[in-house]
Amino acid sequence: MxxxxxxxxxxxxxxxxxxxxxxxxxxxxxxxxxxxVARAQQMTPPYKDLPALSRASKQLYYEATLLFLTHITxxxxxxxxxxxxxxxxxxxxxxxxxxxxxxxxxxxxHGPDQIRGYELIAMCPNIRFLxxxxxDEYAHPGTVPTLAIKSLSSSVNAYESLDNIIxxxxxxxxxxxxxxKGLHFGFHDWDSKVSNDRARQVMAWLRAKFQAQKRHVQxxxxxxxxxxxxxxxxxxxxxxxx
Numbered sequence: 001m002x003x004x005x006x007x008x009x010x011x012x013x014x015x016x017x018x019x020x021x022x023x024x025x026x027x028x029x030x031x032x033x034x035x036x037v038a039r040a041q042q043m044t045p046p047y048k049d050l051p052a053l054s055r056a057s058k059q060l061y062y063e064a065t066l067l068f069l070t071h072i073t074x075x076x077x078x079x080x081x082x083x084x085x086x087x088x089x090x091x092x093x094x095x096x097x098x099x100x101x102x103x104x105x106x107x108x109x110h111g112p113d114q115i116r117g118y119e120l121i122a123m124c125p126n127i128r129f130l131x132x133x134x135x136d137e138y139a140h141p142g143t144v145p146t147l148a149i150k151s152l153s154s155s156v157n158a159y160e161s162l163d164n165i166i167x168x169x170x171x172x173x174x175x176x177x178x179x180x181k182g183l184h185f186g187f188h189d190w191d192s193k194v195s196n197d198r199a200r201q202v203m204a205w206l207r208a209k210f211q212a213q214k215r216h217v218q219x220x221x222x223x224x225x226x227x228x229x230x231x232x233x234x235x236x237x238x239x240x241x242x
Contacts, residue, residue, distance in 0.1 A: 008059060019064050022053055023071040030105065032075045033085065043087045062092065069100040073131065077107045082116045086123070098123045105131035108188075109169065118173050128181045133222075134169050135188035162201045171202070175209040186222030 007015060031049050045065075047055060053064045076082045089097035101124040106117050109132050121127060166172065174183065183206070187198075199221045210217045 019067050026071055030073045030075050066096055066100045070102050073103040073105050075105040079113045079116050086120050099126055103129040107133055108136050109134045110136040131184045133186050182218045184220045
């Protein structure tokens with residue numbers, strides 16, 4: 001009969017405390033999961049993106065990877081990557097991997113990517129931070145996504161009104177994330193003069209919704225980091241308290 005290594009003879013709670021020290025000082029907390037992994041015919045774990053500890057044994061793969069997920073921000077590029085991530089996390093028992101996720105980043109949040117993205121967010125009940133680029137970096141600015149929304153106006157540019165932006169990107173779903181503490185957002189190809197005005201309107205709308213729930217959420221708009229006047233400087237990064 002094989003004898004377990006000393007580490008595995010410790011209680012799980014104590015093992016987790018020991019393993020957690022490995023990830024306290026991660027040099028690169030953002031992990032860009034590769035496209036070719038998502039496009040594989042069969043779901044395979046992203047071994048190249050996991051720490052060496054997760055590859056040491058099957059038991060450490062399941063235990064250390066959960067801790068790794070609590071410390072990183074998975075960066076998801078498209079619908080294929082989002083669907084692959086969901087399938088990979090589902091391979092862990094009792095939704096433990098979904099519950100381990102604290103942060104997520106989406107490079108494209110538009111149409112089908114947005115639908116699957118919100119589904120993934122809803123499956124991760126402990127999310128604290130989101131980094132979202134709304135729209136499609138490969139499409140013309142203001143293009144209405146394939147997600148049909150009847151309430152959109154018939155304007156050529158879907159970003160022409162705040163109501164369009166709220167409807168098109170379902171911003172109300174962000175307010176429903178129960179443990180959210182931070183939100184960074186931006187819009188692909190916002191180069192027009194109305195960009196800062198729209199950003200201020202979106203931030204004001206989000207602020208009002210979170211304040212109504214008496215919640216403290218830090219919100220930053222990426223458009224306003226690099227292109228703001230004196231009036232914008234305060235709005236670019238705001239923290240709201242109860």
